[in-house]
Amino acid sequence: MREKxxxxxxxxxxxxxxxxxxxxxxxxxxxxxxxxxxxxxxAMKKLLLxxxxxxxxxxxKGSDSAFTGMxxxxxxxxxxxxxxxxxxxxxxxxxxxFLTHVQDGYYNELTFHRVIPDFMIQGGDPLGNGTGGExxxxxxxxxxxxxxxxxxHKQLLRDMTDENLPAELAKMTVKEYYEKEGYQxxxxxxxxxxxxxxxxxxxxxxxxxxxxxxxxxxxxxxPWLEGKHTVFGKVTAGMDVVDAIAAVERNAGDQPLEPVTxxxxxxx
Numbered sequence: 286m287r288e289k290x291x292x293x294x295x296x297x298x299x300x301x302x303x304x305x306x307x308x309x310x311x312x313x314x315x316x317x318x319x320x321x322x323x324x325x326x327x328a329m330k331k332l333l334l335x336x337x338x339x340x341x342x343x344x345x346k347g348s349d350s351a352f353t354g355m356x357x358x359x360x361x362x363x364x365x366x367x368x369x370x371x372x373x374x375x376x377x378x379x380x381x382x383f384l385t386h387v388q389d390g391y392y393n394e395l396t397f398h399r400v401i402p403d404f405m406i407q408g409g410d411p412l413g414n415g416t417g418g419e420x421x422x423x424x425x426x427x428x429x430x431x432x433x434x435x436x437x438h439k440q441l442l443r444d445m446t447d448e449n450l451p452a453e454l455a456k457m458t459v460k461e462y463y464e465k466e467g468y469q470x471x472x473x474x475x476x477x478x479x480x481x482x483x484x485x486x487x488x489x490x491x492x493x494x495x496x497x498x499x500x501x502x503x504x505x506x507x508p509w510l511e512g513k514h515t516v517f518g519k520v521t522a523g524m525d526v527v528d529a530i531a532a533v534e535r536n537a538g539d540q541p542l543e544p545v546t547x548x549x550x551x552x553x
Contacts, residue, residue, distance in 0.1 A: 352381050357552040360523075362397070363545055364530055367500075367523035368552075369484050375477050376429040376517040379486055379494065383517060384551065385421045386496055393548040399539045402531045405507070407487055408547065409497040414540075418496030427492040428468065428515050432460040434476035435511035463512050467491035470512075480506040482520035482527070488513075502531045 352373040360367040373380035386392055391411070398415055399407040410417045420426045432438055437460040443450055445459065454462065460470065468491045477483060481504055487497035500520060501507050520527060534542045 352377070352384055356380070356384055357521075358384070358387055358518075359550040359552055360547050361550065362526060362530065362547040364533075365523060365526035367526050368521050369500075369518050370521050371484075371518040372477060373517075375475055376515050378426060379429050379515045379517040382420050382422075382426065382494070382496075383498065387549045387551045389421075391496065394546060397530055397541065397545045397547070400531050400533060400535055400541055400545070401539050403503050404531070405499045405501050405503070406527060406530045407497065407499040409487070409495075411496070413544075415497070420495050425488075425493045425495050428486075428488075428494065429474055429476075429517075430468070430470055430512060430515055431472055431474040431476045432463070432470040432512050433472060434474070435508075437463065437512045459512065468512065477516040477519070478506065479508060479511050479514070479516055480519075482524055483516050484518045484520065485510075485514040485516040500527055502527050 352371075354373055356371045356373060358369050358371060360369065371380050371384060373384075386409075392409060395408060395411060396413050397406045397408040398410055398413045407415070412418070438458055440459045441455075442457050442459060442462055443455040457465075464470070479485065479501060481501055483501045483506070484498055485501070486494045487499050488494050494515065499514075530541075530545050533545060536542060
């Protein structure tokens with residue numbers, strides 16, 4: 286499935302949302318149970334072994350990330366260098382996925398396959414067309430977002446748009462609506478703002494993170510995407526390069542006519 290950021294034709298449509306230039310800055314696009322009878326010790330051991338085997342088959346590494354604190358990655362593009370600081374405390378699993386991919390060389394010689402001026406640049410797909418990539422565990426993994434960091438639990442849908450909403454939606458908070466759409470939130474996290482220079486995971490809906498990411502280039506950030514994408518770091522140097530990449534000539538699918546390639550280097 287193609288991973289596209291911000292595409293949605295309607296406030297409460299079920300497809301992914303778009304980022305039209307005319308959208309107002311404040312407007313968002315919305316849209317083992319165990320038997321009660323006693324379990325013998327051998328049975329318990331067998332159950333635990335089965336669960337452990339399933340976890341290994343699923344590629345689970347446990348809840349503890351291999352990374353904590355801040356880490357720096359240098360993205361060496363064909364148009365210049367971009368330095369990003371990755372916050373492993375804000376999004377532990379996301380940071381582990383990204384940094385491990387960097388260390389393994391997964392991102393080397395890839396391209397920014399989708400660029401939109403006054404919005405973002407997107408990369409991380411080994412196929413180069415928005416349909417590829419996977420996590421270090423294989424397949425996809427869950428979002429790491431705290432809706433309260435964006436006050437989504439206080440904002441009402443009806444205040445976010447001029448559209449006439451059905452009564453059921455009009456009384457919902459943004460958080461409640463997103464949860465209805467399948468998003469899940471973690472109050473133990475402190476999500477980073479979706480501001481200019483932020484680096485976040487691209488996805489195809491709730492809990493579909495793989496390897497693709499995007500860097501926000503828009504000066505005012507992308508508030509309509511809050512609660513829908515995991516932010517895990519920020520550009521600390523090279524925003525002029527991000528601007529240059531966003532401005533290259535592109536085709537109707539927002540793919541650069543001249544490929545913008547990059548490699549990544551784990552600094553610390």
